[in-house]
Amino acid sequence: MSGEPKRASLLIVGSGPAAIAAAVTFARYADPSEQCLVLDEMSTSGGQIWRSGSTNGLAKYWLDGMSLPNIHRKQGQVLDVLPQKPGVVFQSPNGETQICLGNDLVLATGARERWIPFPGWTLPGVVGMGGLQAMIKTGLCVANKRVVIAGSGPLMYPVARSVQKAKGKLLLLAEQASFAKLANFTAHLPAYPEKAFEALGYLAKLWKVSSPVGTWVQQAGGEGRLEWVQMTNGKKSWRMECDYLATGCHLIPNIDLARMAGCTIEKDRVKVDSLGQTSRSHLYAIGECTGVGGAERAIAQGIVAGLAAAGQRELSHHQSAALPRWERFVQLLDATFSPRSELLDQIREDTIVCRCEDIPHGKIKPMSCWREAKLQTRLGMGPCQGKVCGPAAKALYGFEPDFPRPPFQPLSAQALFQMYQSENQES
Numbered sequence: 472m473s474g475e476p477k478r479a480s481l482l483i484v485g486s487g488p489a490a491i492a493a494a495v496t497f498a499r500y501a502d503p504s505e506q507c508l509v510l511d512e513m514s515t516s517g518g519q520i521w522r523s524g525s526t527n528g529l530a531k532y533w534l535d536g537m538s539l540p541n542i543h544r545k546q547g548q549v550l551d552v553l554p555q556k557p558g559v560v561f562q563s564p565n566g567e568t569q570i571c572l573g574n575d576l577v578l579a580t581g582a583r584e585r586w587i588p589f590p591g592w593t594l595p596g597v598v599g600m601g602g603l604q605a606m607i608k609t610g611l612c613v614a615n616k617r618v619v620i621a622g623s624g625p626l627m628y629p630v631a632r633s634v635q636k637a638k639g640k641l642l643l644l645a646e647q648a649s650f651a652k653l654a655n656f657t658a659h660l661p662a663y664p665e666k667a668f669e670a671l672g673y674l675a676k677l678w679k680v681s682s683p684v685g686t687w688v689q690q691a692g693g694e695g696r697l698e699w700v701q702m703t704n705g706k707k708s709w710r711m712e713c714d715y716l717a718t719g720c721h722l723i724p725n726i727d728l729a730r731m732a733g734c735t736i737e738k739d740r741v742k743v744d745s746l747g748q749t750s751r752s753h754l755y756a757i758g759e760c761t762g763v764g765g766a767e768r769a770i771a772q773g774i775v776a777g778l779a780a781a782g783q784r785e786l787s788h789h790q791s792a793a794l795p796r797w798e799r800f801v802q803l804l805d806a807t808f809s810p811r812s813e814l815l816d817q818i819r820e821d822t823i824v825c826r827c828e829d830i831p832h833g834k835i836k837p838m839s840c841w842r843e844a845k846l847q848t849r850l851g852m853g854p855c856q857g858k859v860c861g862p863a864a865k866a867l868y869g870f871e872p873d874f875p876r877p878p879f880q881p882l883s884a885q886a887l888f889q890m891y892q893s894e895n896q897e898s
């Protein structure tokens with residue numbers, strides 16, 4: 472373990488738009504002697520959306536703010552939240568663990584993709600939508616490769632643009648949500664002009680791509696690698712040859728750290744008040760861990776929490792007036808892009824559900840709960856620790872995952888020992 476605990480006035484986990492807005496606002500409004508420490512496993516700030524440095528004005532404004540002198544950033548994984556005080560156990564990339572403490576702690580851990588297993592989803596060539604985007608950003612060549620994007624949610628559109636820009640052959644952009652749900656979504660969009668303009672921008676670029684709605688993947692197949700996908704709209708099915716299938720069913724909040732901290736969770740997201748305060752004192756949650764609503768909402772929440780942590784309560788309350796509108800947007804996204812029941816019905820006995828441990832549906836189906844499935848089949852016991860199969864098992868079997876226990880990712884025995892040693896010293 473590396474020495475004394477690191478202390479800051481404001482400690483933030485994550486460095487996506489929500490965290491950046493909180494850090495920069497705090498740095499501007501708090502006393503200059505107060506320090507803000509930002510912890511993130513990624514090497515650069517920006518989170519999922521600005522991870523490779525965005526050129527848009529909004530992103531630039533906030534990313535530039537991260538160079539304020541009282542903001543400090545450390546790269547590494549947060550492994551646990553301390554039970555008694557606002558603080559975390561942090562592991563830097565060289566394996567060293569350290570306690571970091573703050574007067575206030577902000578969790579801004581974002582969201583991740585949700586996958587509903589279907590036959591063939593573990594074949595090489597079948598990837599998450601965000602995964603494909605990240606691989607393209609980091610050098611994967613998809614030029615002249617045939618790409619099918621089939622899933623749900625607004626993330627499909629930036630991913631489709633990434634494929635287009637990388638000169639991939641985008642064969643299909645299929646949304647599983649029904650026409651009726653999408654019509655309702657579109658009818659509400661004028662209340663969110665920034666989102667409506669963004670959507671129009673994508674439509675202008677993607678209008679030539681075949682984009683059916685109420686259409687989903689039934690099966691993926693190929694000899695050792697993806698060669699084709701079978702699509703359906705519920706009335707007819709057809710096969711398409713392709714090199715990549717990018718799929719995923721909207722996003723789900725990353726709530727593991729908040730659950731470990733004992734924060735109240737409601738509807739699979741961290742429950743917060745109008746200032747971002749969780750059920751635990753001095754612990755805030757902002758951004759997509761409190762509901763999936765896009766970068767603008769994450770920034771609005773970050774500003775409110777940053778002001779509150781800087782002691783600017785009145786300003787913070789004033790700014791929080793913008794949040795109920797975004798809360799309605801979260802609910803609209805959830806209602807529109809929730810997985811249709813047909814996605815749950817097409818799984819087969821031999822379809823892998825837990826891909827870390829290779830456990831098929833047929834072995835999990837007879838189990839009565841997550842714990843029994845874990846003990847009998849090793850469901851959720853692989854390297855992802857249930858991050859992928861947990862939400863799938865909840866959707867397929869109604870299993871509520873167990874209370875997360877630290878560390879929620881595999882560690883070396885030495886790091887595990889250091890982690891408990893440092894926690895004991897602090898308690």
Ligand SMILES: Cc1cc2nc3c(=O)[nH]c(=O)nc-3n(C[C@H](O)[C@H](O)[C@H](O)COP(=O)(O)OP(=O)(O)OC[C@H]3O[C@@H](n4cnc5c(N)ncnc54)[C@H](O)[C@@H]3O)c2cc1C
Binds near residue numbers: 484489759764
């Ligand atoms: C894969 C993916 C790709 C996306 N791509 C786009 C896009 O192209 N365009 C778009 O408009 N929207 C995109 N989105 C949605 C967009 O990311 C969000 O709307 C926005 O970034 C939310 O901001 P946030 O600050 O809440 O979370 P995020 O931006 O997700 O930031 C969360 C941060 O927390 C860090 N973190 C989480 N847990 C830990 C831990 N235990 N220890 C250390 N660090 C931790 C992560 O590394 C991450 O940097 C994407 C979402 C995902 C999941």
